[in-house]
Amino acid sequence: MILEVADIRIPPGKNAEFEAAIGQGLATVLPRAKGFIAHKVQRGIDSPERYILLIWWQALENHTVDFRQGPLFAEWRSFIGPFLAVPPHVEHFELALESGWPR
Amino acid sequence: MILEVADIRIPPGKNAEFEAAIGQGLATVLPRAKGFIAHKVQRGIDSPERYILLIWWQALENHTVDFRQGPLFAEWRSFIGPFLAVPPHVEHFELALESGWPR
Numbered sequence: 001m002i003l004e005v006a007d008i009r010i011p012p013g014k015n016a017e018f019e020a021a022i023g024q025g026l027a028t029v030l031p032r033a034k035g036f037i038a039h040k041v042q043r044g045i046d047s048p049e050r051y052i053l054l055i056w057w058q059a060l061e062n063h064t065v066d067f068r069q070g071p072l073f074a075e076w077r078s079f080i081g082p083f084l085a086v087p088p089h090v091e092h093f094e095l096a097l098e099s100g101w102p103r
Numbered sequence: 104m105i106l107e108v109a110d111i112r113i114p115p116g117k118n119a120e121f122e123a124a125i126g127q128g129l130a131t132v133l134p135r136a137k138g139f140i141a142h143k144v145q146r147g148i149d150s151p152e153r154y155i156l157l158i159w160w161q162a163l164e165n166h167t168v169d170f171r172q173g174p175l176f177a178e179w180r181s182f183i184g185p186f187l188a189v190p191p192h193v194e195h196f197e198l199a200l201e202s203g204w205p206r
Contacts, residue, residue: 001205003145005155023200030202038205042106042196045163052108052196056205060148093145093155097126099133101204102104102141102159 001037002060006053007089008080015048018083022053025079029072030055035062049085060092104140105163109156110192111183118151121186125156128182132175133158138165152188163195 010018022041030036035058044050057063067073113121125144133139138161147153160166170176 002148005145019199026200026202038202039200040198040202041200042108043199045105045195045197047194050194051199091150091153092148094148095143096122096146096154097129097142097144099129099141099143 001095002057002063003093003095004053004055004057004063005091005093006055008051008053009085009088010049010051010083011085012049014083015043018051018080019043021079021083022051025076029076029079033062033070033072034066035059036067053088063092104198105160105166106196106198107156107158107160107166108194108196109158111154111156112188112191113152113154113186114188115152117186118146121154121183122146124182124186125154128179132179132182136165136173136175137169138162139170156191166195 019041026039026041030039037056037058039056040054042052042054044052055063067076122144129142129144133142140159140161142159143157145155145157147155158166170179
């Protein structure tokens with residue numbers, strides 16, 4: 001399992017519209033993506049125009065190849081594209097240490 | 104519950120030493136911090152010198168006031184300080200949307 005971390009900046013004041021749009025994209029597109037496990041959308045407290053999208057994938061290639069180079073990517077971007085103030089910065093991570101999930 | 108996201112850069116080749124040090128800090132200091140819930144240390148795949156530290160706190164002030172301005176902070180920094188290539192970038196987030204935890 002790997003973690004995609006996408007750093008997203010939206011225009012000021014568009015939070016409600018962005019959250020509705022990304023929610024629709026996550027609900028309708030991601031469940032059809034090969035290797036998709038789970039997601040969280042985190043809204044910035046210090047920077048209200050910043051969001052961190054966390055997506056867990058079974059393997060790196062499920063995101064970098066299957067999703068990004070497949071037919072679902074354009075569909076996904078149609079939801080969030082209009083709200084991207086700058087291109088999102090996306091990197092991938094593997095779990096090094098943990099205390100278990102929050103309960 | 105809020106999420107602290109710390110973006111950490113270490114010097115090249117110091118991964119094993121850094122993970123041992125932050126692991127010790129997380130095991131010995133964080134459980135004594137008021138409002139600490141859980142943590143994950145994510146190692147960069149695209150950028151091997153990059154780590155994302157995720158810490159869930161009960162309230163924002165548990166990190167910004169109780170921890171950062173309290174006696175545990177110097178103790179915590181004694182573990183990870185020697186490995187910080189640049190000052191970590193730290194911001195706080197609240198949960199906007201989720202699909203549940205990975206299973």
